[in-house]
Amino acid sequence: MxxxxxxxxxxxEIDTNHTSYVFGINxxxxxxxxxxxxxxxxxxxxxxxxxxLRSSFDLHIENEREExxxxxxxxxxxxxxxxxxxxxxxxxxxxxxxxEIKEDSLIITLKDxxxxxxxxxxxxxxxxxxxxxxxxxxRNVGKDPIMLENTSSAVWMIPxxxxxxxxxxxxxxxxxxxxxxxxxxEGKMVLESRKGITSHNHNPWFAIDNGNAxxxxxxxxxxxxxxxxxxxxxxERNTYNNLRVVGGINDFDFSWLLEGGEIFETPVFVxxxxxxxxxxxxxNMHLYERNCILPKKHAxxxxxxxxxxxxxxxxxxxxxxxxxxxxxxxxxxxxxxxxDDGWFGKRNNDKxxxxxxxxxxxxxxxxxxxxxxxxxxMGMEFGIWVEPEMVNPDSDLxxxxxxWVLGFSTRKGSLGRNQLVLNLAKDEVKTxxxxxxxxxxxxYDIKFIKWDMNRAVSEPGWNEAPLKRQKEVLxxxxxxxxxxxxxxxxxxxxxxFESCSGGGGRIDLGIMEYADQFWVSDNTxxxxxxxxxxxxxxxxxxxxMVCWVTDSPNGFNKRNLSLKYRFLSSMTGxxxxxxxxxxxxxxxxxxxxxxxxxYKQIRDMVQNGSLYRLSPPSTGNTVVQYVEDxxxxxxxxxxxxxxxxxxxxxxxxxxxxxxxxxxKVTIDEEEPFxxxxxxxxxxxxxxKYKGEYDCKLIRIVAE
Ligand code: GLA
Numbered sequence: 001m002x003x004x005x006x007x008x009x010x011x012x013e014i015d016t017n018h019t020s021y022v023f024g025i026n027x028x029x030x031x032x033x034x035x036x037x038x039x040x041x042x043x044x045x046x047x048x049x050x051x052x053l054r055s056s057f058d059l060h061i062e063n064e065r066e067e068x069x070x071x072x073x074x075x076x077x078x079x080x081x082x083x084x085x086x087x088x089x090x091x092x093x094x095x096x097x098x099x100e101i102k103e104d105s106l107i108i109t110l111k112d113x114x115x116x117x118x119x120x121x122x123x124x125x126x127x128x129x130x131x132x133x134x135x136x137x138x139r140n141v142g143k144d145p146i147m148l149e150n151t152s153s154a155v156w157m158i159p160x161x162x163x164x165x166x167x168x169x170x171x172x173x174x175x176x177x178x179x180x181x182x183x184x185x186e187g188k189m190v191l192e193s194r195k196g197i198t199s200h201n202h203n204p205w206f207a208i209d210n211g212n213a214x215x216x217x218x219x220x221x222x223x224x225x226x227x228x229x230x231x232x233x234x235x236e237r238n239t240y241n242n243l244r245v246v247g248g249i250n251d252f253d254f255s256w257l258l259e260g261g262e263i264f265e266t267p268v269f270v271x272x273x274x275x276x277x278x279x280x281x282x283x284n285m286h287l288y289e290r291n292c293i294l295p296k297k298h299a300x301x302x303x304x305x306x307x308x309x310x311x312x313x314x315x316x317x318x319x320x321x322x323x324x325x326x327x328x329x330x331x332x333x334x335x336x337x338x339x340d341d342g343w344f345g346k347r348n349n350d351k352x353x354x355x356x357x358x359x360x361x362x363x364x365x366x367x368x369x370x371x372x373x374x375x376x377x378m379g380m381e382f383g384i385w386v387e388p389e390m391v392n393p394d395s396d397l398x399x400x401x402x403x404w405v406l407g408f409s410t411r412k413g414s415l416g417r418n419q420l421v422l423n424l425a426k427d428e429v430k431t432x433x434x435x436x437x438x439x440x441x442x443x444y445d446i447k448f449i450k451w452d453m454n455r456a457v458s459e460p461g462w463n464e465a466p467l468k469r470q471k472e473v474l475x476x477x478x479x480x481x482x483x484x485x486x487x488x489x490x491x492x493x494x495x496x497f498e499s500c501s502g503g504g505g506r507i508d509l510g511i512m513e514y515a516d517q518f519w520v521s522d523n524t525x526x527x528x529x530x531x532x533x534x535x536x537x538x539x540x541x542x543x544x545m546v547c548w549v550t551d552s553p554n555g556f557n558k559r560n561l562s563l564k565y566r567f568l569s570s571m572t573g574x575x576x577x578x579x580x581x582x583x584x585x586x587x588x589x590x591x592x593x594x595x596x597x598x599y600k601q602i603r604d605m606v607q608n609g610s611l612y613r614l615s616p617p618s619t620g621n622t623v624v625q626y627v628e629d630x631x632x633x634x635x636x637x638x639x640x641x642x643x644x645x646x647x648x649x650x651x652x653x654x655x656x657x658x659x660x661x662x663x664k665v666t667i668d669e670e671e672p673f674x675x676x677x678x679x680x681x682x683x684x685x686x687x688k689y690k691g692e693y694d695c696k697l698i699r700i701v702a703e
Contacts, residue, residue, distance in 0.1 A: 001103070002014060002015045002016065002104060002125045002127050003015075003101050003104070003105075003106045003123075003125060004042065005099065005101060006042060006043075009024065009042070009043070009046050009049070010024050010025040010049070011023070011024040011034070011042045011043075011045060011046065011049065012024065012042075012099075012106065012108075013041075013042035014106065014123060014125055014132060015039065015125075015127070016125060016126070016127045016128075016129070016130040016131065016132070017127050017128060017130055018038065018039060018130050018275075019036070019037065019038060019039060019130045019272070019273045020035060020036075020037065020038070020039045020040045020042070021035070021036045021132055022034045022035040022036070022040070022042050022045045023035075023067050024045070024048075024049040025096045026049055026050075026051070026062060027051060028051075028060075028095065029095025029096045030062065030063060030066050030095060030096075031066055031067040031068065031096060031108055031110070031121065032049060032062050032065050032066055032067075033065045033066065033067055033155075033157040034048045034049060035048070035159070036156075036157065036158075036159065036221065036273055037159060037219065037221075037273055037275075038273075038275055050062075052065075052240075054240070058074075058240075059074040060073065060074050060075065061240055061242070063075045063077075064077045064238060064240075064242050064244060065157055065242060065244075066080075066155065067108075067121055067154075067155060067157075068080035068081065068110070068119065068121055068136060068152075068154070068155055069081075069155055070082075070092035070094045070110070070119070071090075071091075071092055071150075072090075072091040072092035072093055072094070073091065073093065077236055077238060077244060078188065078234045078236050078244065078246045079150060079152070079246070080136070080150075080151075080152040080154075080155050080246060081094075081119060081136070081138065081148075081150060081151055081152065082148075082149045082150040082251070083117075083138075083146055083147060083148045083149055083150075083151075084146070084147040084149065085115055085117075085144070085146055086144035086145055086146065086147075087144075089115075092112060092117075093112060093113045093114065094110040094111060094112050094113075094117070094119060095110060095111070095113065096108065096109075096110060097109045097110060097111040097118070104124060104125045104126075104127065105122065105123060105124050105125065106122075106123040106125075107120050107121070107122050107123075108120070108121040108123075109121075115142065115146075116140065116141040116142030116143075116260075117138070117139070117140060117141070117142070117146060118138075118139040118141055119136055119137065119138050119139070120136065120137040120139070121134070121136055121154075122134060122135050122136065122137065124268075126270075126288060126292060128287075128291075129272070129284050129285075129287055129288040129291070129292075130272050130273060130274070130284055131270050131271065131272040131284065131285075131288055132270070132271055132272070133268045133269075133270045134153060134154035134268065134269050134270070134271065135153045135154065135265065135266045135267060135268045135269065136151065136152070136153060136154070136248075136265075136266045137263055137264070137265045137266070138151055138258065138263065138264045138265075138266075139262075139263045140258045140259065140260055140261065140262055140263075141260075141261070142260050143260040143261075144260060145257050145258060145259050145260065146257075146258045147255055147256070147257055147258075147468070148255060148256040148257075148258055148264055149251060149254070149255050150251035150254075151248060151249060151251075151256070151264055151266050152246050152247060152248035152249075152266065152269075153225065153227075153247060153248035153249075153266040153267055153268065153269035154223075154246075154247065154248070154269040154271070155244055155245070155246045156221065156223055156244070156245040156246075156247075156269075156271050157242070157243070157244055157245075158208050158221045158243040158244075158245065159221075160241055160242070160243075161210040161243075162210065163183065163210050163211040164183070164184040164208055164209075164210065164211075164237060164243050165181055165182070165183055165184065165208065165209050165210065165211040165213075166181070166182045166183075166184055166189060166206060166207070166208055166235055167179065167180070167181050167206075167207040167208075167209070167220075167278070167538075168180055168181075168182070168191055168202065168203075168205070168206055168207070169202060169203035169205065169535050169538070169539070170201065170202060171200050171201060171202075171203075171504070171532070171535070172200050172201060173200045173502055173503060173505070173521075173522065174503065174521060174522055174523040174528075174556060175200075175521070175523060175528065175531075175532065176200045176203075176503055176504035176505075176507075176520060176521045176532050176535075176536075177203055177504055177507065177520065177521075177532050177533075177535035177536045177538075178531050178532060178534075178535045179531075179534060179535045179538060179616075183211065184208075184235060184237050184243070185237065186237050186238065186239050187236075187237065188234055188235065188236045188237075189234075189235045189236075190232060190233070190234050190235075191204070191206065191232070191233045191235070192230070192231060192232040192233065192250055192252070193229075193230055193231050193232075193250065194230055194250060194252055194253070195230070195456035195457055195505075196229060196230060196421070196456060196457025196458075196460065196474055196477065197228065197229070197453060197456065197457065197501050197505045197506050198227075198228050198231070198501070198505060198506045198507060198508045198510075198511075199456070199505055200501075200502070200503065200504060200505045203507060203508065203535075203539070204224060204225035204227060204231045204233060204247070204508055204509075205222065205223065205224035205225065205233075205539045206222060206223055206233055206235060206245055206247075207220050207221070207222035207278065207281065207538075208220065208221045208222070208235070208243065208245070209221075213277055213278065214277050214278070215277050215278050215279045215613055215614075215616075216276065216277045216279050216280075216655075217276060217277045218275075218276075218277050219273070219274070219275050220273070220274045220275075220277065220278060220281050221271070221272075221273050222271065222272055222273075222274070222281055223245065223247065223269055223270060223271035223272070224269070224270055224285070224508075224509050224539055225247050225248065225267060225268075225269045225270075225508070225509070225510075226267045226268040226269070226270070226293075226508065226509035226510040226512075226513070227248070227249060227267040227478065227508065227510045228478055228481065228482075228506055228508050228510040228511045229249065229250075229474050229475060229477060229478030230249065230250035230252065230253075230254070230474050231247070231248070231249060231250050232247065232248065232249075232250040232251065232252070233245060233246070233247035234246045234247070247269050248266050248267065248269060249266065249267065249475060253460070253471060253474075254471050254472075254474070254475065255468075255471040255472070256471075256472050256475065257468050257469055257472070267510055268509070270288070270509065272284060272285075278538065278613075279611075279612055279613060279655075281538075282537060282538050282539070282611060282613075283610050283611060285539055285540070285541075286537075286540075286541040286542070286610075286611065289509070289512060289540065289541045289544070290541055290543070290608070293509055293512050293513055294512060294513075294516065294541070294544070295489060295497075295513070295514060295515075295516055297493050297494070298496055298516045300608065302603055302604060302607055302608075303516075303517060303543055303546075303574035303575075303603070303607055304335035304336040304381065305333060305334050305335050305336070305575050305576065305577070305596055305599065305600070306334065306335070306336040306337070306338055306383065306448070306546075306574075306576040306577070307325070307326070307329035307334040307336070307337050307338065307380075307576065307577045307578070307581075308338045308340055308450070308548060308576060308577075308578045309321075309322060309325055309338065309339050309340045309578075310340035310341065310385075310578060311524070311548075311550050311551065311555065311578045311579060311580065312325055312578070312579065312580035312581065312582070313325070313340075313342070313580075314341075314342065315341055315342035315347060315348055315349050315350070316342065316348075317339055317340070317341075317342040317343050317363060318363040318364065319363065319364050319365070319366060319370060319371055321582075322337075322339055322371055323371065323374050323375075324582055325337075325580075325581055325582060326374060326375050326378055326380065327378065328581035328582060328584070328589065329378075329380065329577065329581060330378035330379055330380055331589060331593065332577070332581070332589055332592040332593040332596055333592075333593050333596035333597060333600070334380060334577060334596070335380055335381065336380055336381045336382075336383055336447065336448055337375045337378075337380045337381070337382055337383065338382075338383035338384065338385065338448060338450060339371070339382075339383070339384055339385065340385040340450070341385050341387070341452075342360075342363070343359065343360060343363065343364065343368070343384070343385075344356060344357050344358060344359060344360055345357070345358060345360060345395060345396070346360070346394075346395075347360065350392075350417050350418050350419070351392060351394060351418045352392050352394040352395060352418075353392060353394075353395055354387060354390045354391050354392040354395055354397075354419050355390070355391035355392060355395040355396070355397030355398060355422075356395050356396050356397055357386070357388075357436045357440065368444055369444065372444055372445050372446070376445065381447040381448065382444075382445060382446055382447060382448070383446065383447060383448025383449065383450065383496075384440070384444075384446055384448070384449065384450070385450045385452060386437070386440075386449060386450070386451055386452065387451075387452040387453065387454060388422075388433045388436070388437060388451065388484075389421060389422050389424060389433070389453050389481070390419045390420070390421060390422065390453070390454060390455070391404070391405060391419060391420055391422055392418055392419050392420075393415070393418075393419075393420065394418075398420070403463075403464075404422050404423060404426065404428070404429050404432075405420040405421060405422055405423060406420070406421045406422070406423045406457065406458075406459060406460050406461060406462065406473070407420070407459050407461045407463075408459055408461035408463070409461065409463045411459060411461070413458070413459050414458050414459060416454075416455030416456060416458070417454050417455050417502075419454065419455055421455065421457050421458075423462055423473065423477070424476075424477040424480045424481055424484075425462055425465075425472070425473045425474075425476035425477045425480060426462075426464075427480075429480075430480045430483065430484060433484055434484055434487060434488070437449075437484070437488055438488070438491065441488070441491070441492045441495060446495065447494060447495055447496065448495065448496045448497075448498070449488075449495060449496070449497050449498065450498045450500055450519065451485075451497060451498065451499060451500060451515075452500045452501065452502070453500070453501040453502070453505065453506060454501070454502045455502070456505075457474065457477075460473050460474050460477075461473075478510075482510070482511075482513075482514065485497065485511070485514035485515070486514060489514050496516040496517070497514060497515050497516055497517075498515065498516065498517045498518065498519055498546060499511045499512075499515035499517075499518050499519070500518070500519035502522060503519055503520065503521040503522040503523065504518065504519065504520045504521050504532070504536070506518075507520075507536070507540065512540075512544070515544075516544065517543070517544045517545070517546050517574055518536075518540070518544050518545065518546060519546050520532055520533065520536055520545055520546060520547065520573075522556075523554075523556045523557075524547075524548050524549075524550040524554060524555075524556070524578060525554040525556050525557050525559050525561070526549075526554075526561050526565050526566040526568075526569035526570065527559065527561065527565075527569070527617075527639070527641065527693070528556070528557065529547060529569055529570075530569055530617040530622045530639060531617045531618075533545060533547070533569075533572060533573060534613065534616055534617055534622075536573075537573075537611055537613070537624075542572065542573050542574075542606055542607065542611055542626075543573070543574055543606070543607035543608065544574070545572075545573030545574060546573060546574045546576055547569065547570035547571075547572070547573040547574065547575060547576060548570060548576040548577055548578030548579075549563070549566045549567050549570045549575075549576070549577045549578065549579060549592070549595075550566070550577075550578045550579045551579040551580055551583070552566065561693055562693065562695075563588055563591050563592065563595075564591075564595075564695060565639065565693055565694075565695045567591075567592070567595040567599075568595075568637050568639065568695045568696075568697055569637075569639065569695075571595070571598075571599045571602070571603075571606065571637065571697075572606065572624055572626075572637050573606070574607065575596070575599045575603070577592065577596075598697070602626075602635045602699065604628070605626040605627065605628045605633060605634065605635050606626045606635070608629060609626045609627050609628050609629055609634075610626065610627045610629075610656055611624065611625070611626055612624070612625040612626075612627065612654075612655040612656055614636075614652055614653075614654070614655070615650075615652070617639075617641075620640065620641045620642065621638070621639070621640050621641075621650050622637075622638070622639040623636065623637070623638045623639075623650075623652050624636070624637050625637075625654055625655060625656070627655070627656035627657065631656060631657055631658050631661075631677075631702075632658075632661075632701070632702040633699075633700060633701050633702060634654065634656065634657060634663075634699075634700040635697070635698065635699055635700065636652070636654065636696075636697070636698040636700070637695070637696075637697060637698075638650065638652065638687055638695060638696040638697075638698070639693075639695045640689045640692070640693065640694050640695070641692070641693065642692050642693075643689060643691065643692055643694075648688055648689045648690070649686055649687070649688055649689075650686070650687050650688075650689065651684055651685070651686050651687075652684055652685055652687060653680075653681055653682065653683075653684035653685075654680040654681050654684065654685075654700070655681060657677035657680055657681055657700070658677045658702070659676065659677045659678035659681065660676065660677065660678065661676065661677045661702050661703075662674055662675070662676055662677075662702070662703045663675055663676070663677060663680060663700045663701060663702055663703060664700070664701050664702075664703050665680070665685070665698065665699075665700050666698070666699045666700075667685075667687070667696055667697075667698050668696055668697055668698075674703065680700065685698070
C-alpha cells in the first residue's frame with residue numbers, strides 16, 4: 001500500500017518506490033504541502049504543519065503551500081481554482097471535507113463553506129516509476145450555474161532551496177523541442193500555448209533543480225501536462241522563497257459554465273522526483289509512457305521503418321511516381337509506405353482542396369486500391385496523410401458549410417497556409433470527421449495514419465453558442481479531438497497513428513494516449529535534429545520520435561551531410577526515409593539498405609531499451625547510448641560537428657552495462673575487440689574522428 005493517512009497528525013504520505021510525497025490538513029482545513037523527495041517517514045514532517053503568518057500584508061503564507069489553493073481570502077499567488085458564483089461572489093473558502101484511499105489512488109474532497117461546490121483532488125500513484133498523476137474534478141452540487149475561470153490540474157510545491165533552475169523546452173517551426181535553462185529569481189515564469197495546439201514554442205513540461213543537477217546526478221522535480229489545447233504552466237518564486245508550479249488548461253480566453261449537477265474534470269499533470277539527474281528522469285518518463293500512456297496495442301511492438309513521399313513529390317503525388325518510389329523503398333528494406341499530402345480533392349498546392357477527402361481521379365485514375373495493392377505486393381504496409389481539422393476556402397466543404405469554421409461573426413478570419421480551422425467544438429464537425437475517416441479506414445487496407453494540423457488556431461469565435469459558453473470553445477475542441485481519436489482507435493485497433501502539426505506542434509502526453517508516434521519537425525537536417533531529439537527525448541520515449549533520412553543538401557538549411565550521418569541521426573529514434581529515392585544512386589540505395597538492415601538488428605534497444613545521453617549536442621560531440629533491457633547489449637551513436645586541428649579525439653565512458661560481463665565491441669566496420677562492462681564504463685573508449693561531421697556507430701554485445 002503506497003498511501004497512508006495518520007489520523008493523529010492529519011498527515012498524508014504517498015510513497016513510490018524511491019520517493020515520498022507528504023502533505024497534511026492544517027488548522028484552517030487547508031491541504032498544506034510538506035515534503036517531496038527521497039523517502040522519509042511522514043512523522044518527520046509533523047513540525048512543518050504550522051501557520052506561516054508574517055504581517056497583515058502576508059497573513060496566510062501557508063496557503064501558498066497548499067496542494068491546490070482556490071482563490072479567496074488573503075491569497076495572492078497563482079491560484080489553482082478561480083470562479084464566479086451566480087450571485088456574483090468570487091471568493092472561495094474551501095477546506096478539507098473527506099478523503100478516500102484505494103490501492104493506488106487518493107481522493108481528497110474539498111468543500112466550500114457556503115456554496116454547493118466540491119473539488120476532488122485526485123492522486124494516482126505510479127509507484128514503479130516514482131510518479132504521481134494528479135488532476136482535479138470540480139463539482140457543482142447545487143442548482144445555480146457556476147462560471148469557472150481558472151481550473152488548474154495541480155499545484156506542485158518544490159522544496160526550499162537557495163537557487164532554483166528551470167529546465168524547459170523551447171522552439172519554433174523547424175526547430176522544435178530544444179532544451180533551455182533559466183535561473184529563477186522572485187517572480188513568475190510562464191510557459192504556455194495560446195495557439196489552440198500544444199505548439200512548437202513551448203512544450204508542457206518543467207524540471208526544477210538547484211542549478212547543479214547534471215545528466216547523471218542531482219535532484220530534480222519535474223512534471224508534464226497531458227493536454228493538447230491551450231495550456232499554461234506558471235512557475236512562481238515568491239519573496240519567501242516558496243516555489244510553486246501551477247499548471248493546466250490555460251485560463252487565457254477561457255471560461256466554462258458549470259450547470260447544477262455537472263462536473264469539470266481537468267487533464268492529468270504528472271509529477272516526479274529524481275535524485276539521479278536528468279537521464280534518470282527521462283528513463284522514468286520513457287518507461288511510464290510505454291507502460292501507462294501509449295496505446296496498449298502497439299506500446300511494446302517495434303515501430304516499422306517507414307517511407308514518406310512528402311519531400312520527394314510534394315503535392316504532385318500520382319500513381320506512377322508513388323509506385324516507383326515504393327519500388328525503391330521496398331528495395332532498401334522499408335516496411336511501411338506512406339503517401340503524404342496531395343492525394344485528394346483539387347489538392348495541387350496548399351491553396352485548395354483541404355476538406356474534400358475524395359481521391360483525386362486525375363492523379364489516381366485506378367483509385368487508391370491499385371496503389372495500395374502494388375505497395376502490399378511489394379511486401380510493405382500502406383499509410384496515408386490526412387489533415388481533418390482544416391479547410392481551404394477553395395473547397396467544396398467550405399462552399400457547403402462556411403459556418404463550420406472558427407471565427408467571429410463580424411470579422412474575416414486570418415488565413416494560415418491558405419486555410420481556416422474547422423470548429424471541432426461543433427458536433428456536426430466532429431461527426432463529419434469521424435464519418436470520412438471511418439469510411440477511409442473501412443474501405444482501404446490502411447495501417448497507418450499521419451494526422452496533420454498545419455496552422456495555429458486564431459480568432460476562436462463560436463457564434464452559434466450561447467454567449468456565456470463561447471469561451472469554452474477550445475476546450476471542447478480538444479475534448480472532441482480526443483474523442484475522435486479514441487473512437488477511431490477503438491474501431492481500427494490495428495491502425496497506427498502519428499501526431500503531426502506542421503512538424504512538432506502537437507507533442508504531449510494528452511495526445512500520446514491515442515498517438516503511437518510523433519513527427520518531430522519538418523526540418524529534417526540531421527544535425528539540427530540532434531538538438532531537437534535531445535529535447536524530445538528529455539520527456540518523450542525515443543520509440544515515438546520519428547526521424548527521416550532525407551536528401552543532401554537539406555532543403556531547410558542547405559547543409560551537406562553524408563548518408564551515414566543522416567542515417568545514424570535518424571536511427572536514434574523510429575527510423576524513416578523521406579528522400580527522393582528515384583534520384584539516389586545505386587550506391588546510395590545499397591548503403592541505405594545496409595543501414596536499414598543494421599537498424600532492424602538494433603531497433604529493439606533503441607525503441608524498448610534505456611537511453612543514456614552521454615554528451616549533448618551543445619558540446620559539438622553528441623553521444624547517445626541505448627542499452628537493451630537486460631543489459632546484454634548496447635549501441636552507441638556518436639556525432640561530431642566541426643573539428644579544430646588536434647582536437648579529433650573524443651573519450652566516452654558508457655553506462656548501464658554489467659561490470660563483470662565481457663562484451664564484444666564493434667566500432668563501425670572495424671575489427672571487433674573484447675572489453676568488460678566495467679572497462680567500458682570506467683576506462684571507456686577513445687574515438688578518433690576523421691574530418692568534420694564524422695560519426696560512429698558502436699555495437700556492443702555480451703559474449
Ligand atoms: C506538414 C507536415 C509535413 C507534410 C506537409 C504536407 O508540414 O509536417 O510533413 O505532411 O504538412 O502538407
